[in-house]
Amino acid sequence: MKSPSDFELSRRKLLAGSAASIALTAAPSIVNAQVPAVEAAVADVSAEWKVSFTVNGTARGLTLDPRTTLLDSLREHLHLTGTKKGCDHGQCGACTVIVGGRRINSCMTLAVMHEGERITTVEGLGTPENMHPMQAAFVKHDGYQCGYCTPGQICSAVAVLDEIKAGIPSHVSADLNAPPQLSNSELRERMSGNICRCGAYSNIAEAISEVAGRPA
């Protein structure tokens, strides 16, 4: 079955094609001069953008409708379906990926805004045979039930530990000018952008604490 995005692409090509034929019929007497005119018409109608970025260490190039979110480019165009679409409005965190070392909501950004950037999805953290320590800890501590929010939780958790290491304070940091602690309340505050509807929070906190090297 064709995916909706495949359909959209073919529909766009069709539209671009019709525009080209209109240009041809409009000026039949200057056939030799048609080539640039056709190109201009195509560029104008298709409004597609080329974007290149690195996903999990591999360079990828895509031609996209500029409306395509980074999330949809990963799932629908690159078929990396580990990253999940939950609310699609930046509220649930299921779509969290790491871009340039920072976690972001991939649903709230356009793919074309990430030219040349380095993107890491849950597929890039580890494999079933060679799991990232955070993935292993989620398995060990049962940090999920249905698993839908898990890729976002794991990407977020990996980045949270880097943020603490980098000295970025949080809402619950007692002293803005001291290095943040690896406390349970710090981890919970920093993970508040990842919602787990099954409510596996305490196990998620235990998994992250273990990787952080402290008791939960």
Add this chain to the structure above:
Amino acid sequence: MRSFTYERARTPAEAAASAMRKPDAKFIAGGTNLLDLMKLEIETPAHLIDVNGLALDKIEPTQEGGLRIGALVRNTDLAADTRVRRDYGVLSRALLAGASGQLRNMATTAGNLLQRTRCPYFYDTNQSCNKRKPGSGCAAIGGFSRQHAVVGASEACIATHPSDMAVAMRALDATVETVRPDGATRTIPIAEFYRLPGDTPHIETTLMPGDLITAVTLPKPVGGKQIYRKVRDRASYAFALVSVAAIVQRDGTGRVALGGVAHKPWRVEAAEAQMPNGAKAVAARLLADARPTRENAFKLALAERTLGAVLAEAKG
């Protein structure tokens, strides 16, 4: 989402000129609010100007001893900047009280200032909303108005401004720098940046068409105890019911601004003269013109008590 054309701007003036030239153009930086609204077709720009390449992402000292914050500085970076943490603690605290870690990594300084209200009637395209569709009415008035404005509202709109950062910026007397389509620059004190809803709630700031924010400047540090206290329905990742940004000096004088109560960060300089007399006196002056609904009248008591807690913390 409606279709749009897209461009990556190379200079601030070019971005502003492009916005002037193209009808219904919008700048996009973090995108965390704009894309949300575009998906719901509340915002339907015909053209998007991506300003992320404009190199406005530095925080630099000013000649006056303050800081000039580039429009594209991400919320995380602003909150974590060592100078901001040391000298403008209320700003760090306000930023860290807002949104989630992921959103703060994307959201920019200028975008935070320009975010739209989270009024549920603004967000629901089946409801009337003068802000979304001028002249259509306000379903929040007489509707579920627990989250709405208690002061400075109008018959046309009772929405609140959702930003925490802007409340701290208001207490710090920040100024907003813009570039016009003709390349001219303008500085707008934050006190004059936001408009009350009046009968044109869809016009939220004093920016002119094509104006691009390039920076927000903080004056020289004023010291004092700097506190941002936010009261909300959840302990994290929720908008304020009431928030207080305060700068309190040793002698009890200082500044306060409220969030969650009005269409803009709410500061009444005359109320600050009451600070040595305690929270009740300050709140009475700050909220003297309040006209709450039955559902949000609790915000008056909540504001006074939050202010009381903040002043007590400042003393302690």
